[in-house]
Amino acid sequence: MIVADRKPLDEILNSIKDCDRIMLAGCGGCVTICFSGGAKAVQLLASQIKIARKKQDRPIEIIEVTPERQCEYEFIDALAEDLKSVDAVLSIACGVGVQAMTERHPDTVTLPGLNTKFMGYPVEHALWDERCAGCGDCVLEWTGGICPIARCAKKLLNGPCGGSADGVCEVDKELPCAWQLIYDRLKKIGKLDNLKKIREPKDWRTSTNAGQRKIKFEEAML
Amino acid sequence: MKSDSRLEKVLTAGRFAVTAELGPPQNANAEAVRKKAQHCIGNVEAANITDNQTAIVRMSSIAAAAIAISCGVEPVVQMVCRDRNRIAMQSDILGAAALGVKNILCLSGDHQTFGNHPQAANVYDIDSMQLIAMVKAMRDDKIFLSGDPIKEHEPRLFIGAVENPFADPFEYRVMRLAKKVEAGADFIQTQCVFDIEKFAKWMETVVAEGLHERTYIMAGLTPVRSHRALQYMKTQVAGMSIPDELIKRMEAVEDKEQQKEEGVKICLEMIDHVRNIKGVSGIHLMPIGWESITPVILKRADLLPRPEV
Ligand code: SF4
Ligand code: SF4
Numbered sequence: 001m002i003v004a005d006r007k008p009l010d011e012i013l014n015s016i017k018d019c020d021r022i023m024l025a026g027c028g029g030c031v032t033i034c035f036s037g038g039a040k041a042v043q044l045l046a047s048q049i050k051i052a053r054k055k056q057d058r059p060i061e062i063i064e065v066t067p068e069r070q071c072e073y074e075f076i077d078a079l080a081e082d083l084k085s086v087d088a089v090l091s092i093a094c095g096v097g098v099q100a101m102t103e104r105h106p107d108t109v110t111l112p113g114l115n116t117k118f119m120g121y122p123v124e125h126a127l128w129d130e131r132c133a134g135c136g137d138c139v140l141e142w143t144g145g146i147c148p149i150a151r152c153a154k155k156l157l158n159g160p161c162g163g164s165a166d167g168v169c170e171v172d173k174e175l176p177c178a179w180q181l182i183y184d185r186l187k188k189i190g191k192l193d194n195l196k197k198i199r200e201p202k203d204w205r206t207s208t209n210a211g212q213r214k215i216k217f218e219e220a221m222l
Numbered sequence: 223m224k225s226d227s228r229l230e231k232v233l234t235a236g237r238f239a240v241t242a243e244l245g246p247p248q249n250a251n252a253e254a255v256r257k258k259a260q261h262c263i264g265n266v267e268a269a270n271i272t273d274n275q276t277a278i279v280r281m282s283s284i285a286a287a288a289i290a291i292s293c294g295v296e297p298v299v300q301m302v303c304r305d306r307n308r309i310a311m312q313s314d315i316l317g318a319a320a321l322g323v324k325n326i327l328c329l330s331g332d333h334q335t336f337g338n339h340p341q342a343a344n345v346y347d348i349d350s351m352q353l354i355a356m357v358k359a360m361r362d363d364k365i366f367l368s369g370d371p372i373k374e375h376e377p378r379l380f381i382g383a384v385e386n387p388f389a390d391p392f393e394y395r396v397m398r399l400a401k402k403v404e405a406g407a408d409f410i411q412t413q414c415v416f417d418i419e420k421f422a423k424w425m426e427t428v429v430a431e432g433l434h435e436r437t438y439i440m441a442g443l444t445p446v447r448s449h450r451a452l453q454y455m456k457t458q459v460a461g462m463s464i465p466d467e468l469i470k471r472m473e474a475v476e477d478k479e480q481q482k483e484e485g486v487k488i489c490l491e492m493i494d495h496v497r498n499i500k501g502v503s504g505i506h507l508m509p510i511g512w513e514s515i516t517p518v519i520l521k522r523a524d525l526l527p528r529p530e531v
Contacts, residue, residue, distance in 0.1 A: 153333050154303070154344070158351035159398045161330045162386035162413055163460035170460035171333045183391045195397060198355060198405055201308065201348045201367065 001030040002094045003128045004114040015111045019087035026066035027093035036114055037092035039066040070097030076104050083108045136206025142194045144185035151178035157199040225380040227324035228296050229267040231531040233438045239504030242516045244269040246281035255286045259293040261513045265520055268296040268325055277337025288321045299323050302331025307347035308367050319377030327382040328353040351405050357381050358406030381406055386413035387424035389461035396427045403437045410437055411506040414444040417463035418495050425499050434501030441496040444508045445489035445515050447482050449473040493523045
């Protein structure tokens with residue numbers, strides 16, 4: 001899932017400082033699960049904004065909505081009518097949702113209320129860890145299901161750097177060294193030989209280095 | 223000969239080789255490089271010119287290497303994967319060779335969060351293993367990483383790599399060294415040895431795998447001036463193994479000057495130790511911020527004058 005985090009309230013207030021009426025749009029997808037953009041988060045943020053604006057003696061009206069997914073046209077097209085009366089949309093979906101709103105409702109300005117962070121999952125209650133950087137050419141087959149691109153601070157493909165010690169990464173003692181994890185995992189499944197081969201430099205064109213990526217699913221084309 | 227480097231000549235002649243570190247300044251002062259180079263002239267086979275070490279911006283290692291050459295010091299240009307992509311790296315490799323550089327050391331590099339620009343994007347387009355293979359292919363196969371031919375004047379560099387016998391996973395360290403040798407590492411400089419027992423154990427496996435016959439292993443050594451410096455390295459530098467006895471031994475000496483002398487003595491003992499370990503072909507001195515001690519140590523270790531080759 002996509003994991004995102006709320007922007008600081010001051011930054012949000014500043015972005016909507018010229019608005020008297022906004023739509024605060026959450027999303028029922030990933031950000032609901034990570035607590036940053038679901039219906040509850042919409043409610044909470046709306047009241048925080050209202051209180052802050054009241055204090056500034058500039059009350060604001062807020063339409064609260066939480067479409068099932070903000071990244072699909074069919075769920076956000078229904079908002080068109082309400083959008084006519086607002087100065088802006090404050091979106092607390094991920095960056096994809098913000099852009100879908102912008103594209104689908106070009107006459108309205110949509111502002112981001114979240115910082116979209118990564119793809120990952122909760123490893124314990126209320127704690128999300130990054131797992132995939134969407135590199136476009138997955139290597140998990142030979143790394144024992146542990147990603148060196150998203151989880152090694154140097155994206156190394158040929159084993160741990162010299163700073164790996166006691167299982168933690170040199171960059172942050174709170175982070176496990178991805179290569180220690182890979183080593184342990186491959187040892188456990190009897191695949192240490194996978195580490196002997198010299199891995200060639202990665203072709204980063206499949207990642208974020210060759211412009212926006214597209215996927216076409218031919219079979220499903222109408 | 224793969225290159226025309228003095229380091230390669232000394233090592234292939236089977237002589238015990240010596241290299242030392244020369245850190246470029248955090249400014250544009252060529253004189254600072256010349257001054258440090260004085261400690262190296264005639265005393266070492268080659269001087270490692272560090273590449274923005276600990277991710278702190280310094281004079282470019284290739285520029286400092288050119289200054290070292292003008293002083294009569296053969297440089298080992300260090301190149302880290304943190305700051306440049308494959309295009310910039312290959313371009314710099316050509317440039318370095320054109321300036322007369324004959325040795326290169328390939329490293330991944332300290333992460334930028336350690337340095338003075340933690341906000342920087344990191345590159346890591348290729349890793350140190352891939353860098354070694356790339357330099358080797360440029361030299362031996364006369365091709366760029368893309369496969370395009372280098373039609374003439376290929377860079378002829380003696381290729382070095384680093385290995386840290388004290389990092390984890392310990393069992394994997396020798397396998398990784400074998401990979402570096404396979405990729406094309408002609409020589410290896412190790413992380414600073416303080417834990418001689420662990421180093422000897424690592425060397426045993428290296429020798430058992432026959433790796434000492436396929437590459438030259440140089441033991442990294444750092445003379446320290448105070449117990450504080452040791453303590454600092456133990457707690458702050460990732461992947462360092464420093465026995466407590468060493469710290470206690472330094473601590474027991476109260477006088478500052480005498481502590482320095484104790485640090486030199488420890489370094490001399492280490493040199494003695496590693497010289498007697500099978501498979502060790504030389505030493506690499508890293509006197510962090512204390513370059514003037516290099517000739518003193520080498521003289522007292524009976525490593526001067528350097529052999530004629
Ligand atoms: S290798 Fe690439 S696609 Fe696979 S998990 Fe890692 S970043 Fe994602
Ligand atoms: S310590 Fe491990 S995870 Fe961290 S940069 Fe080095 S190899 Fe990667």
